[in-house]
Amino acid sequence: MTVQETVDRYLQIWNQRDAAARRAGVNALFTETCKYTDPLAAVAGRDGIDGFIAAVQQQFAGVRFVLAGGVDSHHDVARFTWHARAEGRDEPVAIGFDVAVLDGGRIQQVVGFLDKAPA
């Protein structure tokens, strides 16, 4: 799996509203000791990450996360910008920037920042 594919699958998980499929995606994509930190949450482990994604999905129903621009990667790290898009809205409702650290092809750590906070 290339880094680009890993990032694509990461965003797919954010858009996966079926709880069992989302959890299977988290298990496949993240290491057991993974960490996730963004302005809204600092969680660890697959339970922590899956739970946080579920909470965000519930809070922002109908929002989809899409890659904005390219994935810049080297060694086992990558950076990319994403847009949160809502039906019928031209502007993204939120814009974020993430750095992902991989380990053996799985995501070990995500450090996220917001360039546009959700209203």
Add this chain to the structure above:
Amino acid sequence: MTVQETVDRYLQIWNQRDAAARRAGVNALFTETCKYTDPLAAVAGRDGIDGFIAAVQQQFAGVRFVLAGGVDSHHDVARFTWHARAEGRDEPVAIGFDVAVLDGGRIQQVVGFLDKAPA
């Protein structure tokens, strides 16, 4: 020490050309198990980081690293952009973007990217 101060001290270390003072700065600022990854190097531990900084200083004599813009931080993470400036040159000779992960006030990990690679 605030996150802003930590980032300031981090860049001071990059500009510290006295080997003993630089190493003392690395020891004070980084955890023992720290990791550093940028497009040019992936190193670990204080020896690894100090050695890489020394090599960059030797390769880019006379270059100074300065913070460009603000430090965006939350939880134990921060992102910031830096410029590498050379005497007599108006434009930065390199522009980089780093994410730092802190642990107990020390830097545990730096993930760096280049927005303008050195010529």
